[in-house]
Amino acid sequence: MRRLLMAAVAPLIAIGGSVRAQTPQTPAPAAETPAAASARDSIGRLLDSARATNAGRNLPSAYSFSWGDLTIPADSSVTGPVAVAKGTLHVQGRVNGDVYAVGGDVVVHSGGEVTGSALAVQGQVIVQGGHVGGEMKAVAPFGAAPAGAAAKDAASDAEPALAGAAAVQHALKITVAWFVITLLVGLGVLLFSGAQLEGVVQALEHRFTTAFALGVAAQIGAAPLLALLCLALALTIVGILLIPFAVVAYILGVVGLVTLGALAAATVAGHALVREGPNVRVRAVRSMLVGTTLLLLPWLANALLVNSTWGGMLARIVAIAITWVAASAGLGAALMARGGVRRVQVHMASAEVSPASWQTPTPISGIVAARRPVTPSTPTGSAG
Secondary structure, three states, X not given: OHHHHHHHHHHHHHHHHHHHHHOOOOOOOOOOOHHHHHHHHHHHHHHHHHHOOOOOOOOOOHHHOEEOOEEEOOOOEXXXXXXXXXXXXXXXXXXXXXXXXXXXXXXXXXXXEEOOOEEEEOOOEEEEEOEEOOOEEEEOOOOOOOOOOOOOOOOOOOOOOOOOHHHHHHHHHHHHHHHHHHHHHHHHHHHHHHHHHHHHHHHHHHOHHHHHHHHHHHHHHHHHHHHHHHHHHOOOHHHHHHHHHXXXXXXXXXXXXXHHHHHHHHHHHHHOOOOOXXXXXXXXXXXXXXXHHHHHHHHHHHHHOOOOHXXXXXXXXXXXXXXXXXXXXXXXXXXXXXXXXXXXXXXOOOOOOOOOOOOOOOOEOOEOOOOOXXXXXXXOOOOO
């Protein structure tokens, strides 16, 4: 009986052994290279940072992402989620679910459809005639490192860097805006504080070097002076309460002096090219217009050369230097003239006057003409 049982079981044992011998062993997953592992870790950290936001809380794991660009062909349908890293996802067909891109964009082309949501981390969601059934969001996690060279640094809602004609146009708009603002402020000062502006102009014209040195010294001592003012007020309880008002008044005063001085510098620059007008007010307006244009010419050159690295840098340095010199001299002149309230005394060298030069046969300003005294001549010979 035992022999019959062994004879029946022996064929089954042989068949089982042959099946095990013929079944292929499942290969172990290949180990990632150090570069791939580092890139996947970087993506993982970026995803962890994005999951802290409301938009990225449903992001899949890093192992669900394919690397590089991926295209869903037209007339095809796939089941999501579809996720790419370090590339752009082009949807030309249909995706039943959500789509994700890290370090790239999600582009839904004409005829493409995403039934779920579309999310781009450090990228953009671009719909070019397609349809997205769910939400469309772009996330740039704060403080997250870029996922490789192809990742985008800027946040999705930040303005793109301008270049070419767009950059020149943007810089020209800013320059023209400052020109218009300066003219409007200058006309207002001429209208309401023309006498004060004339006093600063007089100080700047006659004592430019002194005004420039005083303006530089004022810039250096502005912050220490404010600190001393606050320290002095802090000695009393009432003074402590007045510190915020004193700081605001101090800043407004400095801004007013700088503005008055800059307008005076522009007026002085315009005086070199503007001739005498019908009256003082017309000449002041013309001088300010011409002077403001002269001071803004370096900034105009900077705007035109914004696309040139070295040319733009040189033009910017020249523009900043000219503006600083004009503003410093104007500030010093405003301090010398005490905001235009005090007229600066100009000492002129007196010319030597002949003792009898004031005498004239024609009356001037009510002075009665007098005959010049004549010394009687002594005859050379006398009768004897």
